[in-house]
Amino acid sequence: MNDSEKKQYLIESFQKFGHSLSEKQVVQFLTYEKLLEEWNQKINLTAITDYENVVWKHFIDSVSVCQSTYVSRETWGGKLIDVGTGAGFPGIPLKILFPHLSITLLDALQKRLNFLEEVVSTCGLQNVELVHGRAEDVAHNEHYREKYDLCVSRAVANMAVLCEYCLPFIHRGGHFIAYKAGDAIPEIRTGEKSAAIFGGEIKSIESFTINGSDLARVLVDIRKVRNTPKKYPRKAGVPSKKPIQ
Numbered sequence: 363m364n365d366s367e368k369k370q371y372l373i374e375s376f377q378k379f380g381h382s383l384s385e386k387q388v389v390q391f392l393t394y395e396k397l398l399e400e401w402n403q404k405i406n407l408t409a410i411t412d413y414e415n416v417v418w419k420h421f422i423d424s425v426s427v428c429q430s431t432y433v434s435r436e437t438w439g440g441k442l443i444d445v446g447t448g449a450g451f452p453g454i455p456l457k458i459l460f461p462h463l464s465i466t467l468l469d470a471l472q473k474r475l476n477f478l479e480e481v482v483s484t485c486g487l488q489n490v491e492l493v494h495g496r497a498e499d500v501a502h503n504e505h506y507r508e509k510y511d512l513c514v515s516r517a518v519a520n521m522a523v524l525c526e527y528c529l530p531f532i533h534r535g536g537h538f539i540a541y542k543a544g545d546a547i548p549e550i551r552t553g554e555k556s557a558a559i560f561g562g563e564i565k566s567i568e569s570f571t572i573n574g575s576d577l578a579r580v581l582v583d584i585r586k587v588r589n590t591p592k593k594y595p596r597k598a599g600v601p602s603k604k605p606i607q
């Protein structure tokens with residue numbers, strides 16, 4: 363596809379999904395895709411490389427929250443953290459679509475953050491903080507602990523582990539939205555106990571097919587109802603080795 367075909371495909375795909383992109387958003391997504399393609403040749407960012415799949419499985423999947431009830435709520439907005447963002451999913455597409463969000467992108471791999479630094483500056487994204495570290499360590503830093511309205515995470519760990527990584531970042535009344543695959547319901551259920559230990563409560567599980575595609579997505583909404591006990595998360599590596607479930 364040449365540049366103008368790519369632009370057309372992007373606009374039409376978002377329209378099928380149910381969203382009209384502004385000219386600025388189109389330029390930002392095209393710039394992001396170009397950088398992803400370039401950097402993916404130097405460092406391992408994603409196994410998804412053909413343009414159509416990047417648009418649907420990365421960009422549109424990342425903003426699939428638009429199809430859920432979450433974004434229509436008053437609680438959608440403010441400060442958001444993406445835990446285990448990798449090449450910026452779902453954090454960067456969310457920031458492009460919802461520029462008012464203030465976002466933190468957290469990942470344990472510095473190389474991926476170097477890529478994201480270039481994406482943020484080339485796309486002209488404001489109010490984006492990049493944090494290098496493991497969630498288990500960063501969550502004990504006062505600057506980040508229980509400071510977020512929203513947390514999102516995709517393809518990072520199973521539900522029990524994710525709750526330990528993510529819930530400590532959210533203040534009471536905030537929400538954690540976990541991006542899960544279609545067959546994840548039993549796994550999500552095993553995370554229920556874990557959510558309660560870290561101060562959360564599963565509010566809803568929404569399963570749907572992404573508009574304009576046959577891609578399945580499950581979004582789990584966990585509300586923070588109590589502060590996370592200070593001893594959590596446990597030391598780096600422990601949550602994934604010994605999940606609480």
Ligand code: SAM
Binds near residue numbers: 448
């Ligand atoms: N969320 C992105 C996506 O959906 O494309 C990336 C998924 S990738 C499979 C998992 C990412 O989580 C990797 O970039 C990895 O470095 C990061 N990660 C895994 N465990 C982590 C932890 N404990 N703290 C911070 N980042 C972590």
